[in-house]
Amino acid sequence: MQDPVHLHFADADTPYEDARYVIFGVPYDGTTSFRPGTRFGPRAIREFSFNFEAYDPAAGIELFDVPVTDLGDLMVSRLPEAVVDGVADFVRGIVRDGKVPVMFGGEHTVTVGAVRAVGPEVYVVCDAHLDLRDELDGTPYSHGCVTRRVLETVEDVVIIGARSGDREQFEIAAERTHLYTADVVRERGIATILGEVLDMIEGRRVYLSIDADAIDCCLTPGLGTPEPFGMTPLDLREVVRTLGPHTAGFDYVEVAPFDAGQTAAVAALLVRQFIVRHWIGRC
Amino acid sequence: MQDPVHLHFADADTPYEDARYVIFGVPYDGTTSFRPGTRFGPRAIREFSFNFEAYDPAAGIELFDVPVTDLGDLMVSRLPEAVVDGVADFVRGIVRDGKVPVMFGGEHTVTVGAVRAVGPEVYVVCDAHLDLRDELDGTPYSHGCVTRRVLETVEDVVIIGARSGDREQFEIAAERTHLYTADVVRERGIATILGEVLDMIEGRRVYLSIDADAIDCCLTPGLGTPEPFGMTPLDLREVVRTLGPHTAGFDYVEVAPFDAGQTAAVAALLVRQFIVRHWIGRC
Amino acid sequence: MQDPVHLHFADADTPYEDARYVIFGVPYDGTTSFRPGTRFGPRAIREFSFNFEAYDPAAGIELFDVPVTDLGDLMVSRLPEAVVDGVADFVRGIVRDGKVPVMFGGEHTVTVGAVRAVGPEVYVVCDAHLDLRDELDGTPYSHGCVTRRVLETVEDVVIIGARSGDREQFEIAAERTHLYTADVVRERGIATILGEVLDMIEGRRVYLSIDADAIDCCLTPGLGTPEPFGMTPLDLREVVRTLGPHTAGFDYVEVAPFDAGQTAAVAALLVRQFIVRHWIGRC
Amino acid sequence: MQDPVHLHFADADTPYEDARYVIFGVPYDGTTSFRPGTRFGPRAIREFSFNFEAYDPAAGIELFDVPVTDLGDLMVSRLPEAVVDGVADFVRGIVRDGKVPVMFGGEHTVTVGAVRAVGPEVYVVCDAHLDLRDELDGTPYSHGCVTRRVLETVEDVVIIGARSGDREQFEIAAERTHLYTADVVRERGIATILGEVLDMIEGRRVYLSIDADAIDCCLTPGLGTPEPFGMTPLDLREVVRTLGPHTAGFDYVEVAPFDAGQTAAVAALLVRQFIVRHWIGRC
Amino acid sequence: MQDPVHLHFADADTPYEDARYVIFGVPYDGTTSFRPGTRFGPRAIREFSFNFEAYDPAAGIELFDVPVTDLGDLMVSRLPEAVVDGVADFVRGIVRDGKVPVMFGGEHTVTVGAVRAVGPEVYVVCDAHLDLRDELDGTPYSHGCVTRRVLETVEDVVIIGARSGDREQFEIAAERTHLYTADVVRERGIATILGEVLDMIEGRRVYLSIDADAIDCCLTPGLGTPEPFGMTPLDLREVVRTLGPHTAGFDYVEVAPFDAGQTAAVAALLVRQFIVRHWIGRC
Amino acid sequence: MQDPVHLHFADADTPYEDARYVIFGVPYDGTTSFRPGTRFGPRAIREFSFNFEAYDPAAGIELFDVPVTDLGDLMVSRLPEAVVDGVADFVRGIVRDGKVPVMFGGEHTVTVGAVRAVGPEVYVVCDAHLDLRDELDGTPYSHGCVTRRVLETVEDVVIIGARSGDREQFEIAAERTHLYTADVVRERGIATILGEVLDMIEGRRVYLSIDADAIDCCLTPGLGTPEPFGMTPLDLREVVRTLGPHTAGFDYVEVAPFDAGQTAAVAALLVRQFIVRHWIGRC
Ligand SMILES: [Mn+2]
Ligand SMILES: [Mn+2]
Ligand SMILES: [Mn+2]
Ligand SMILES: [Mn+2]
Ligand SMILES: [Mn+2]
């Protein structure tokens, strides 16, 4: 009897025990303010993972030679605080087992739980939004408060690609984070900026969070809160290639598959880039 | 200077003070379990209201002769309990001013707030789902708990068109509600059933809630939790025409405009039916 | 060299000279009031014509044995009066050549031109709308005035399936047309009604116009002005089968392909029904 | 660590060894003539399986009490003959293990492989199309030849709901199958017909194949070759309830999710109906 | 009682009397030649206005501190000449009251009316098309004739981003306008070109019209007549920032929301840019 | 009687005998691995051809002055080998008549047939994929084997824009083709690369194949197997302008119109560019 094709992320078929990378999704979009749909992000990223060849020509590696597993989706509640707690519990297990969590959102809120479990010293986020509100729509666990919550638990926060926030958030960002707006990325070039970020990290434990809306919504419009005038997919590829090997926890969030698939296609490829680059850079 | 066209429900342009019917939307879909999108329900119903002639030939009335206002949308929180509280506060004002609330969901959860404000003795709901869970996904204010919450505050509950629930909910429905499943509606006919319901009401204060998924999803698929084997739009028209004049509060919820507009078209027409029939039956 | 597949209505490949039926489209939707898109009707109907087998089992005929041609689309102006004139000129040529025009709309307005050219004594229209306004949005050649314009040129008008119009239009319909509303069709049955219509026609020259919105929008939602509570496709099939053989000109208008294709599928099948039944009933 | 949600058909989480029902998909649509997309059928049916409560109120059973497994998707080739062979091999394993195959198409062609493995004496198919061509588009393993291929291997063929085929196919159907067209189903009622079919079966081994286009495309338009004037979902429910307990192999094919989900919703519910009714009727 | 959320452009809630900027839409698309849908442009731009933070970090201003009103939509006719007249009348009122009109199309034709009312000396238009036909599809008031009509009433016309027109239009453009094609913008840079334009304006009264198709359709595909090889959203931002303060009337037309929202998102942001930059540059 | 508008590629109305360029489509997508839909490519490209002015301002030519014909679509089988044979037969007729074939896919597989008929010495392909597999999904005539099949029959193969393949394909490409990956195009510039290619061609007979996925899927997402990090439409325009005049056969394949039309719009314009540049460069 032939083996039927699996429904998980392509080539993520190592048994959990032997896996170094643990993929899982959190299809939660309960605090979304503009349009919902990021709950379908994990499904879309998995589907598009099958669009690509397993071989990464730049790295010279076949993805099926890297020990990756996909545990499916985690869904614990519709209340944001409970979701964050559930994610934290789940990721703690992964970290305890010495594995690297690779989480697919869902809305950005889920990152708060993963960061809590990974316990990084530096948090690097690519995002169109500052996400530095203290509260939004009645909860401190909103997609608009993610970086603010993380800020309370790490030593350094780096924000790349931001272009949206209220006056207060921009003030907080200026004082308490390393902010590289999208306009700054365009002017100075992503490579220069990543050099500065690497210097600042100085070998500390990093969590890397990609909010899909960091990329210009004219290039990848499948987003809950789309913003023009953003970064390019090539900028993001550079971020993942450069910072990936230094990262203890990774997520890709806020994909809302309203488009013809390009947003999920970019996500699936960048997730693979992260895994491949981290694997090459290991030891 | 010509007067620009308004963005509200068609012909709902009476000033609030003079209005008898007060339309408003609650674009909340935070606890949705299957697919989100009912937050776009109010917008879709308003858009389709402009598709129809103002004249109701069966009633012989022009809608612009009925005093209706549309206050726009109410959005207070992403936490279900706070949303219910906000709706209750808002509707209390409408009731206090002697007007009839006509609410567009959003998910069914918003009904709990409106019922609390209207304070009916009998609650009649058309719904594919029993909505009798005590809790779902971490909250008692979920779209799956609406009828259970209402059951705690009214004398009688009538459920028409249901065909989905777990074993416990069907037991509760059998013991504590007047349940007419969709199969029963098909077998006995909606007119017969409505006769029984009218007898049971006996002139008491009624709240009428239409969950759009009461209708078969093959006829109106623009729903968050679509169910086949349901009621027809004609059945619903009969419900609204028969019970409308006896109703102190009305809502139409769970329209998620994924389709070619038919679900919102039916909703807009039935909302008008309610208003027209209530207006004719006044005195 | 093999013959490439044509882009016209399936099996409509008889040369014009030898054809008895002349298909053409008028992709005009300039006066549409709710949502545009009927300009894509002809294209959609042609595409779906290839979905079906050529054989009509009820009639025992293969469509490729009937002499049909498809001349493509006619587009002359964006001004409704000029469009009507252009259609009238075009159809006059077809009629002069002793052929039967089979027109695909576009909006209903194009019918005014075709009727003018065919010169029927009786006009039968299936439509959700009375289309009896004298003027709409600044022109007497609007989709809302079609039946009114036709009324000025024929002896008898039969309206089947209507359920929308203002008070004045319903008064005109009562006085000057044979009106069978959708509710009446449901109550009395289409067969009974068609018997009455046949008696009334008494062998006179008939033009049959199908406005796709005659059918309930829950069954075929691909429409510019969708209306629930309408006729069924089976009702329409009965109309076409019964009246088709008596008809000198035919059109199918107002298909706006927003849906998954069902509206165009029904249209393509009913166009074939018309052609097949007319062909069988000839001589 | 909490258990993440699985990606399979809802509640189909029994280990293969203990399962009585074995779900798998064959996302093949290579011979599709009108529009492709049935390859997405298995995915859509699985997604919609999560839309429903596990409880079947008519049967009084919770689906999670029935031993079902879902093996994911099988994809072996793009050449129809190889696909048929692959399916046959795969299903032979399931049958040898004493389990009941429950296959999701993909196009109807996959049924030929499953029937070959199950080896029924009677083949019952609900389908808008006769599928009795000997060859189509260069292959005898086309979606238009399914029933013809099966006819070569079974004692009796029953076709329910057909309304499309060429003259030759209707002749073959008349001579060599038990044909109940959609018009006949409407006239005589599905219950009467199923009584006849049960009598004819006389306890022999049955394979039941549901081509989703048996249902009227105005009710479920998510199809590769949509046909109006068809059966209703309630008719299909009756077929599955009545014949399900007598069936050794089952499939649901030709769902192409272009619509708002209603076609997959009906499919998911009818698959459950089959499993539940077969389970109740076992021993 | 809480205040319900309004349905207008975000933060455009100053009373008309106190407003400096007057937003209104003209949902007209009657002369559209390729695909209709710009009638939904005003609705889409308003919806996406709620996607953005009120704060403009580059300008250091909160939009709610700028006196803006939104009057809703204006719809007067389906005949292009009457629409132009209606817009002219309406805008004359706004201008007479000393306010700045900010109009959302609808098709480009509406600009002719607004320009007539504003009476500028210089007309600057960003457009993929020359729009210099004298007549199209039977009317001189077509979307293909806009710049030709305006040319008859102003001193100077500047066209930026054009790449489509017939031979005659390119000859007229060369002789009678300042034409910067999209290729020229790419080669010389938008900043250089805007320097030349500012010099040419010399403080005269300017009307600025943005046809959304000036931007490359691969970046913003939600258009009635999409053209590749165009400008970027960043180019447009530069145009609005540079010329905005010198502008007496502004419009953004031809958004047809077929895409995932990116075209309306860019439009909403650029409308805000115009208002903010004009407000900062006032006095 | 006015002439109705044709359904073919815009301005491709020269009789076959007089035509120099022969357009035809092959709506085949039977071996597609990720998502089907390229069968709708020819239809979409034809539709979008009507979006553009006939005048090419860079070339100074009106398309209707170039002798082009459109023969419609060719569909011979669902088996890939038979499709390739059918295309080869059909193109042989065109070549024998001294005309230039301009083919619209359908999937890339159809190119194998056209190349076989044209018999070029050099094959230039723009493609995201190497297409160098010897076999895929059971057939050597798969969309993943196109360049491998062609490699067996020509002297030189040039691949531009590739970024996807397995390890073995990259090894074959390095040894047996002139490979310019998308990253190389970005680094060195398309003009430089085209200079090298022209030198290498040295006046030999060229076939130019454009796989639409050569372009970055964030710019044109209407693709069967979308890949980010690709070429731009401007790069492709340069390829067509530079190599077009040297080309004996041309195709544009793999357009799958899932998007808002931008992919088909780019295709239609580049097809015109090819024809116009080849016509100018003739003699
Ligand atoms: Mn974020
Ligand atoms: Mn963000
Ligand atoms: Mn409910
Ligand atoms: Mn419900
Ligand atoms: Mn009409």
Ligand SMILES: [Mn+2]
């Ligand atoms: Mn109508």
Ligand SMILES: [Mn+2]
């Ligand atoms: Mn079949």
Ligand SMILES: [Mn+2]
């Ligand atoms: Mn079928």
Ligand SMILES: [Mn+2]
């Ligand atoms: Mn323009």
Ligand SMILES: [Mn+2]
């Ligand atoms: Mn333009």
Ligand SMILES: [Mn+2]
């Ligand atoms: Mn290729």
Ligand SMILES: [Mn+2]
């Ligand atoms: Mn490719």
